[in-house]
Structure formats: C-alpha cells, structure tokens
Amino acid sequence: MSNAMPAFVLHTERLLLRAPTVALTAAVVDYQARNMAHFARWDPPYPADFFASAAVTERLAQGEQSFAAGSAYRYWFSLRDDPARLIGQVHLSQVARGAFQNAILGYSLDEQAQGLGLMREALRAVIAEMFGAQVRLHRIQAAVRPENQRSRAVLQALGFAQEGLSRRYLFIDGQWRDHEVYALLNPQWEHDLAP
Template sequence: MRPLRRSDLDAWRSARQRNAMWLVRWDATAPPGSPPRPVTFRTLVRRLAVAARQGTTLPFAVEVDGRFAGQLTINNIVRGSAQFASVGYWLDQDVAGRGVMPRAVAMAVDHCFQVVGLHRIEVAIRPENSNSLRVVEKLGLHEVGYAPRFLHIDGDWRDHRLYAITKEEVPHGLLSRLER
C-alpha cells in the first residue's frame, strides 16, 4: 500500500474500466439531491487530498507485484473522545481471492492504530457481498451491528452489516494476527 497519487490516473482508470461490471453492485452513488460524485480521477484525487489535509481521510493505492490493483480509503476520521474511522476498498478482480485485501486492510488498520492514533476502525459491508465478508472473517473482525438503508450504493439506500476492531484487540498489530 502507498498513498494514492495523481500519477495513478491511467492504471486507476484501466482497473475501473476492466472491473466496471464486477464493482457496480458495491460502488457508492450520490443520492438524489446531493452533490455529484467526482466524474474524473483528477477531481477524486483532489477531493481526497483536501480531506487528507483536513485529517478526515487517508487514501491509499493497493499494489500487487508493483502494479496498481485497487484502492483503500480510511474515511470519516473522527477525533476527540471517539478516535475512530471507517474503511472502504475495492480490488481488481484479477487479484481477488489471493489474500490481497485482508493484508491491505490489516496494514491500514495498523497504520491507523500505531501512527495516526485512532482507537477503533469500522467496516460496513452489504450482506450479499461475500468477498468483503470473507475479508473481515479472515481478519477476525467482530460484527457489531446491522444498519438498514445505511449507504447509497448502486442507486439506492442499502443495508449493511457493521464490523469493528479496537486497538486493544490487536496489541501486536492486525497484520501480525493475520499472518499467524
């Protein structure tokens, strides 16, 4: 994993185009009446960079064998007495099922706990998204709730299962636990 960069444009666009049919069921969409989602990669990177400077987002590129393979973003970072955030991600179907995303999520969680100083990370997953459910299963995250009509995905408000992990649960890091 590394920070998402403007220079990822061609690789990001290529991955999104190749995987459009695979990802459409899981992609966030703008609800009616809300500002439109970024229409270009440059706009997306610019918005993510602004949010990163404000301390509310950490956008990462996921690479496999030196090739761009997906994106992982720590969103909605809350400070104060909460110290938590959410994680969202997508992966190129060509590398799915090889343990890439569990490793990337573990690395991101460890970064949030050990460097950023967060206490809790949450993952929201649509109940029918078996691939993402497998990610949290491999990581040993606990289901903490069910949120009806939680996020606007694929053109409608969708239910999500909620998973979370706290810093105390992984004193030696989530990546270390995954590798054991």
C-alpha cells in the first residue's frame, strides 16, 4: 500500500480545489460569513469565536498538519475563473488504516452555487484522489439527514449506497438528529492484498 501524499491541488473542468493553508484564511472567513445562515440548519452549534480570523487560521494550520499526516484531508474549492472566492469544501476525517481503510466524508457548498452540479464535480475529483494510488482508501462513508434532499441526491448520483439509519446521531439546530448512513466502496481495491 502506498503511503504517498495526495495532491495539494486538484483541477476539474470548472473548479480549483486546494488543501488547507493559512494563506486561505481571508477566503475561508468570507465563505463562512456569507453562508452562516444557510449552513445553520445543517451544522452543529459552534463557539462564539469559531468564525473569527484567528480561529480560522488555527484550524487551517491544523488542517495542513492533518493533511500531511494522512489523518484528514480537506479541499477548499473555487471556480477556476475566480480563485480568490471560495464556494465550497470537501472534508475526509477520521481516516482509518489497518483492516478498515475508511474515512468519513463531509462537504458544504455556497448557497449561491447550488443546483449547478459543482458539488458532484468536486466530490468526483476528491474521491478519485482518495481511491487512487496515493491514498488508496477502501471505503468512504457519509451521514446525511433524511430531509436533506440535495445532499442525498448528490451521494446517490455518485454511487453511494445507503447502509442504514443512525438514530439521534448528531446534535444540530437544537435537536438530536437522525442521519442516514451511506458508503462508497473503491472498485479498484485489490482484495487479495493485505492493507
């Protein structure tokens, strides 16, 4: 199995995806400020200073370290013709090796960029990188609230299969919320090789 690092920058037809770096602080602060109300329904509660520039810088620095260590991979993305304005992010956390070879997928997209197929495009690129020779995950898992039709449609379009329901899974928007669990298996995984 390869322990090589995934690409820091990914390109798609319309998107530029970049690994965390403190140089993205202002763009991340702007992205989060523009979308705070939009994401509130789907995100857990955050501390009061969570979106402050210093806190964002600290999380980006931690994200750089996690990316380099192979414990989590986040890509912030923008349109290729407007690289300074972030419109989304894809995050793979809890990267497990050994017999599991799994990661937990999360993502968000700017409210003004919805309905254009941009999240599917970003996820295709990131999944290809995660299932490719550099990272070589066997499985990617995602959890989504049943009422989040857009997110469910994205996962289903990419071939994720629903595996079950996790009741009262996360505390979001004032309540414990059920989540459907989806997973995508790497079709290139070599079953006869030990992880």
